[in-house]
Amino acid sequence: MNSLKKYLLNTDGHFGQFGGRYVPELLIPIMEELQEAFFQAKKDPSFKNDLLNLYHNYSGRPTPLYFCENLTKKIGGAKIYLKNEGLNHTGAHKINHCLGQAILAKRMGKKRLIAETGAGQHGLATATVAAKFGLKCRVYMGARDVERQRPNVFWMEQLGAEVIPVKEGGQILRDAINAALRDLISNPEDTHYLLGTVCGPHPYPVINTYFQKIVGEEVKKQLGGLPDYLVACVGGGSNAMGLFYDFLDDKKVQMLAVEAGGKGIKKENGKFAHAARFGAMPDGKQAGEVGVVEGFKSYFLQNDEGQIEETQSISAGLDYSGVGPQLAYLHDIGRVKFTYAVDDDVIAAYKLLARTEGIFAALESSHAVAGAIKLAKTLPKNKIIVMNCSGRGDKDLFIVTKKLGDKNFANFLKEQTKNV
Ligand SMILES: *Cc1c(COP(=O)(O)O)cnc(C)c1O
Numbered sequence: 001m002n003s004l005k006k007y008l009l010n011t012d013g014h015f016g017q018f019g020g021r022y023v024p025e026l027l028i029p030i031m032e033e034l035q036e037a038f039f040q041a042k043k044d045p046s047f048k049n050d051l052l053n054l055y056h057n058y059s060g061r062p063t064p065l066y067f068c069e070n071l072t073k074k075i076g077g078a079k080i081y082l083k084n085e086g087l088n089h090t091g092a093h094k095i096n097h098c099l100g101q102a103i104l105a106k107r108m109g110k111k112r113l114i115a116e117t118g119a120g121q122h123g124l125a126t127a128t129v130a131a132k133f134g135l136k137c138r139v140y141m142g143a144r145d146v147e148r149q150r151p152n153v154f155w156m157e158q159l160g161a162e163v164i165p166v167k168e169g170g171q172i173l174r175d176a177i178n179a180a181l182r183d184l185i186s187n188p189e190d191t192h193y194l195l196g197t198v199c200g201p202h203p204y205p206v207i208n209t210y211f212q213k214i215v216g217e218e219v220k221k222q223l224g225g226l227p228d229y230l231v232a233c234v235g236g237g238s239n240a241m242g243l244f245y246d247f248l249d250d251k252k253v254q255m256l257a258v259e260a261g262g263k264g265i266k267k268e269n270g271k272f273a274h275a276a277r278f279g280a281m282p283d284g285k286q287a288g289e290v291g292v293v294e295g296f297k298s299y300f301l302q303n304d305e306g307q308i309e310e311t312q313s314i315s316a317g318l319d320y321s322g323v324g325p326q327l328a329y330l331h332d333i334g335r336v337k338f339t340y341a342v343d344d345d346v347i348a349a350y351k352l353l354a355r356t357e358g359i360f361a362a363l364e365s366s367h368a369v370a371g372a373i374k375l376a377k378t379l380p381k382n383k384i385i386v387m388n389c390s391g392r393g394d395k396d397l398f399i400v401t402k403k404l405g406d407k408n409f410a411n412f413l414k415e416q417t418k419n420v
Helices: 025-043 045-057 070-075 094-107 123-132 143-148 150-158 171-184 204-212 214-223 238-247 325-332 344-358 363-377 393-404 408-418
Strands: 063-065 081-085 112-117 136-143 162-166 191-193 229-232 254-262 290-292 296-300 336-342 385-387
Touching: 025 045, 025 094, 025 171, 025 204, 045 094, 063 214, 070 081, 070 344, 070 363, 081 136, 081 214, 081 254, 081 363, 094 123, 094 191, 094 204, 094 238, 112 123, 112 171, 123 136, 123 150, 123 238, 123 344, 136 143, 136 171, 136 393, 143 150, 143 162, 150 162, 162 171, 162 385, 171 191, 204 214, 204 325, 214 238, 214 385, 229 238, 229 363, 238 254, 238 385, 254 325, 254 344, 296 336, 325 336, 336 344, 336 363, 344 363, 344 393, 363 393
Parallel strands: 081 385, 112 136, 112 191, 136 162, 229 254, 229 385, 254 336
Antiparallel strands: 063 081, 290 296
16 A cells, blocks of 8 residues: 555554454444444535534634744754644644544434543543533543542533443443443444544544544644654554644654653553553563454553553553554554653653743643654754644643642642632
8 A cells, every 4th residue: 555644544444453343243333333424424525614614613723833942942953843732622632533523423313422531631522522512421431530530520520421430340441441332332323432542443543533634734734844753642642643644645754653651661560660552671572562452453551361451651641551553553664653751751841841932731742742852852953843732731730739749739729628
């Protein structure tokens, strides 16, 4: 296949050995219905129009492509540009695929959205579009995550969504996914499962890549030429696919994906101390292995029995053991290079971007910032790097407060809730 762009939006959802649809029998007709609806909609100019309208009028697209002049000077290497997805409505790129899937669900006559969420960011974006489109909304969230991510639970409920704490298994994201799938099987007629990244069974990776590719398309126009490097952080991979996609056939453009290095690429007390599937463990072997989990084939951080393992990262959005099948393929053919940033480097990058440019990047996005800074140092001044700032940092207030040990602010928080 000579066009990677065509290949990665193909209708059968296989990307080399990755992708596919490994789901219970009962889910197959539901996935087929969704696939058909999507490929029909994609051909329909009115669907495309609706989508562009929402991007523009609801989310505020196009988001700026901004030249970080001060940061560039400070680093002294390649020119660093920042694609500011944090200026989207709800503060991150997630709204791109939520809007797309919401209008697709409407078109299919669905009355109800369900979603899984770990950190709560995806649940929040789903609750947002459900409110806007008058759809019922239920968000499944591991009970442990509900405790850890209270602010997002609060906002989802304010938006009218029902948040269901899932009390099975480890009470985290994968248990929420299973609960959402069971719900979908019980309610196939009226429900759309709004999956939150470029993972899951076919057609989700294709659908979400399609709804995210606006990011790279805008960059191409805004830059008026090709960059030398694109840099994005990778959890499941949706913001990276969004930035990379439109450039995949431009051979001159190199791509760097930055995973969560957590406390280093190693195990601590038998558990992964990071979430970097492509990072090398102390024995030299890549941490992630090929497996079939949650309905698709890709690389996962897993144990010897093929069960996915918990991961660790300062950023909740990258704290996930799997990676999208298209990215797994792009890794294996060498089109996208992978690296990682450890928590301490992420915090340093977060601070440096704030102090030089006045921009708080989300902790997820700060991985891309850390990766871009490291890369810029190795390149001459005439090279151009575009990094994706997938979200803004406001949501990380409590994590950063803890990490920086800001006692005054901690006291303020205690005071605020005294009489609730
Ligand atoms: C959820 C999230 C991510 C990680 O998800 P991807 O699918 O890998 O993009 C990255 N950045 C932000 C701001 C997020 O909210």
